[in-house]
Amino acid sequence: MISRTSSEDSITRLPTRRIGTLTVGAQGLGCLGMTEFYGPTDDAEAIATIHRGLERGITLLDTADVYGHGRNEELIGRALRGRRDQAVIATKFGVVRPGPGVGSGIRADADHVRRSCEDSLRRLGVDHLDILCLTRVDPSVPIEETAGALAALVTAGKVREIGLSEAGAATIRRAHAVHPLGVLQTEWSLWSRDIEAEIAPLCRELGITVVAYAPLGRGFLSGTIRSVDQLGTDDFRRIAQPRFAAENLPRNLTVVDRLVRLADERGVSAAQLALAWLHHRDLDVVPIPGTRRRSHLDENAAAAFLDLDAEDLAAIEASVAPGHIAGARWNEQSMQFIER
Known part of the structure; x- marks a missing residue:
């Protein structure tokens, strides 16, 4: 049976995990939705949510240079004025995104790595990045070139830890041989478990922490989304997420309903x-559920204090079995950039 490992009062500070040389809260905060993709935004509430997270020990803040076309990094920079030493800033680069949508390509040559770092430092208003990750692997650039450019930034004191996102096993090994990776950021949740066969064991072997994005299936695993009509017309789940499509949603609702009953x-x-x-x-796993509201952040943080026994874990995995999920985790365009 589920038990809580501490009293409600002690939710104030989460336990910690390691990412290379860094100490972070056991749960991070995905900041993407604070500036776009999930409907109307509210900068004041977003900044209040970041502050509440820091109070709770949610120190890892995840962003990227293309989120809001730079506005997301700027928002985090404003939120951290006078609080920089309380946070671990993780940002990403590499996506070419000239307009709306999720991007049109990837660029990861050494010159772009350096310029992206400088631009992120400027937008965030900081003198170093705690973590810098390549968002997706660029097939036109040897990963050794990208990793070498990232390593040079570490040597220069501009970045503390480097990582990849959604990279394949062979690519991870090659990059790690150039410079130790602190992070692999990848999708991992009850309904996205692809990495468990090869990539998660490899990260454990190499001492790389997995930062799990979309750990709630972009909100679907909360059980509160019953129809795409609940999503705004510009919500990217309508466009880039097949699991929310009309032909897949009914089957996926039966799965999440089992989790809700449990x-x-x-x-x-x-x-x-x-x-x-x-x-x-x-x-060596740090989930980064995204939210822009303090109430959701508090609910998510409480999960780090739940102790599940073997019976609980078996029941959870039976309720959301991988073979029961309908639809790919990204649309066809985006899937071509996964696990290169």
Whole structure:
């Protein structure tokens, strides 16, 4: 049966994890939705949410240079004025995004690595980045060139840890041979478990921490999304997420309903159960659920204090079995950039 590892009062500070030389809270904060993709935004509430996270020990803030075409980094920079030493800033580069949409390509040559770092430092208003990751692998540039340019930034004191996102096993090994990777950021949740066969074990072997994005299936595993009509017309889940499409949604609702019933029986929310499952993968996994509201952040943070036994874990995995999920995790255009 589920138990809480501490009192409600002690939710104030989360336990910690390691990313290379860095110490971070066991759960981070995905900041993408604070500036776009998920409907109307509210800078004041977003900044208040970041501040609440820091108070709770949610120190890892995840962003990217293309989120909001730079506005996301600028927002985080404003939120961290006078609080820089409380946060671990993780940003990403590489996506070519000239207009709306999720991007049109990838660029990761050494010159672009250097310029991207300088631009992110300027927008954030900081003198170093704690973590800098390549968002997707550029097939036109040897990964050794990209990793070498990132390593040079570490030597120069502009970056503390480097990483990749959504990279394949062979690419991870090659990059790690140039300079140790602190992070692999990749999608990992109850309904996206592809990395468990090869990539997660490889990261464990090499001492690379997995930063799991979309740990709640972009909100779907909370059980609160019942129809795409609940999503704004500009919500990217309507466009880039096949699992929300009309032909897949009914089947996926039956899956999430099982998770909701399981959570109700145990007196927690479905979102907390899904996050707690991921926390139990091991100490080298840091989920980064995205939210722009303090109430959701508090709910998510509580998951780090849930202790699941073997019976709980088995029941959770049976309720959201991988073979029962309908639709790919990205649309066809985006899937071509996955696990290169």
